[in-house]
Amino acid sequence: MSDLLSSFSVSASGMAAQSSRLRHVSENIANADTPGYHRKLTPFREVMQGGRMTGEVEAAPVRLDDTELPEVFDPSHPMADEAGFYRGSNVDLVIEIADAREAQRSYEANLKMFDQARQMTRSLLEILRK
Amino acid sequence: MFDQLEILSMARGLATHSAARQSVVAQNLAQADTAGYKARDLASFGESYRASSGLALRSTRAGHIADSTPPPALRPHVERGIDGDPNGNTVSIESQMVKSAEIRTQHEMALSVYRTTLGILRTTLGRR
Numbered sequence: 428m429s430d431l432l433s434s435f436s437v438s439a440s441g442m443a444a445q446s447s448r449l450r451h452v453s454e455n456i457a458n459a460d461t462p463g464y465h466r467k468l469t470p471f472r473e474v475m476q477g478g479r480m481t482g483e484v485e486a487a488p489v490r491l492d493d494t495e496l497p498e499v500f501d502p503s504h505p506m507a508d509e510a511g512f513y514r515g516s517n518v519d520l521v522i523e524i525a526d527a528r529e530a531q532r533s534y535e536a537n538l539k540m541f542d543q544a545r546q547m548t549r550s551l552l553e554i555l556r557k
Numbered sequence: 558m559f560d561q562l563e564i565l566s567m568a569r570g571l572a573t574h575s576a577a578r579q580s581v582v583a584q585n586l587a588q589a590d591t592a593g594y595k596a597r598d599l600a601s602f603g604e605s606y607r608a609s610s611g612l613a614l615r616s617t618r619a620g621h622i623a624d625s626t627p628p629p630a631l632r633p634h635v636e637r638g639i640d641g642d643p644n645g646n647t648v649s650i651e652s653q654m655v656k657s658a659e660i661r662t663q664h665e666m667a668l669s670v671y672r673t674t675l676g677i678l679r680t681t682l683g684r685r
Contacts, residue, residue: 430576434583441587471591482584484591533589536650540583543657547579547664551572554672
C-alpha cells in the first residue's frame, strides 16, 4: 500500500515538472520575435532526499540556449546597426512545438499512472467493505 | 488453523509485488525525459516469491532502528540491453504502458483470489 501511495507523489511530481516545461515552451513561443531573446531549456533531474533517490523528478533551474542569435536584415528596425542587421531570437518554432508535444505525451503517461495507482488502491480497499 | 494459509500469503505477496512494480513503473515514467536516467524493473513474481527475506535485519528491541529497506526481491534493478535516447535515457513510454497493464491484471488477480478465499472461509463458517 505504501508503494501505491508513493507512486501518487512520484506521478504528481512528473506532471508538475512537465507542466513547468510546457510553461517555458510557451514563453519561448511568445518571445519568438523578441530581439536578443535566448530560448529557455528545462532540464529535469531526480530528487534526492536525505542522500537517497526518492524517484521523484523536478525541473532544474532554467538554462538558456546559447546558440548564436541569427542576424536579421531590416534597416528600418530601431535596433538595426549601420549595416542594417539586428540580432533576432534563436527560437525555432518547429522545435518548440515538438517539445510541447513531448511534454504533453509524458504528462499523459504520468496522469495514466496516477489513475492506475488510484484504481489499484480503490480495489484494495474494496476488500475491506465485505 | 487459518493463520498460515499458503494461498492467502501468496495472494498477498502478488498484491505487494504488483504494487511495488507499479511504483517502479511510475518512477520510470516520471523520469521519461531526465537525461541519463536508466529504466528500472523488478524481478518477476515467480522469481521473487521463493527468495525469502530470511537475511533481513530484525529489530529485537524497541530502541533499535528497523531495517526499512525493501527485501532483496523487491529492489529494482536497472534494465539492460535497451537502446536509449541520445541523452542516455532508456525509458520507453510504450513498453512501460504494456508493463503497467500487466501489473493491473496481476493485481486484480491477486485481489480476486484473496476475496474468493475469504468467501470460501466464510461459507465454511456458515452464513449469518
